Amino acid sequence: MEPTGKLEFNCDSCGQCCRNLPAPLPKVCPMLDQATEKCTVYETRPNICNVQWMWENVHSKTTDKAVHEASTEAKCIELKLIAKSKE
Numbered sequence: 001m002e003p004t005g006k007l008e009f010n011c012d013s014c015g016q017c018c019r020n021l022p023a024p025l026p027k028v029c030p031m032l033d034q035a036t037e038k039c040t041v042y043e044t045r046p047n048i049c050n051v052q053w054m055w056e057n058v059h060s061k062t063t064d065k066a067v068h069e070a071s072t073e074a075k076c077i078e079l080k081l082i083a084k085s086k087e
């Protein structure tokens with residue numbers, strides 16, 4: 001595999017991506033500890049939940065690194081704003 005680099009991405013563990021799964025999955029992942037917002041299976045989480053794995057194995061084949069970092073961060077911000085608007 002071509003070296004793809006470490007994705008520069010700051011996750012603050014807000015849990016919003018785990019609370020907004022796409023249909024037909026349950027909206028809130030059953031593996032999310034809703035009290036702590038932490039993944040209860042973090043070390044063995046699915047690859048799709050692993051931002052670095054997805055970058056190296058999927059997105060790097062079609063997307064520029066900086067573009068992917070920016071779009072990932074934008075999605076996180078969008079999820080946080082939606083959650084805040086519902087408070």
Ligand code: SF4
Nearest residue numbers: 011012014015017076
């Ligand atoms: S929404 Fe983004 S910042 Fe929040 S837990 Fe998920 S990846 Fe991290």
Ligand code: SF4
Nearest residue numbers: 018029031032039049
């Ligand atoms: S498995 Fe873990 S990281 Fe993946 S959506 Fe569920 S709680 Fe989030």
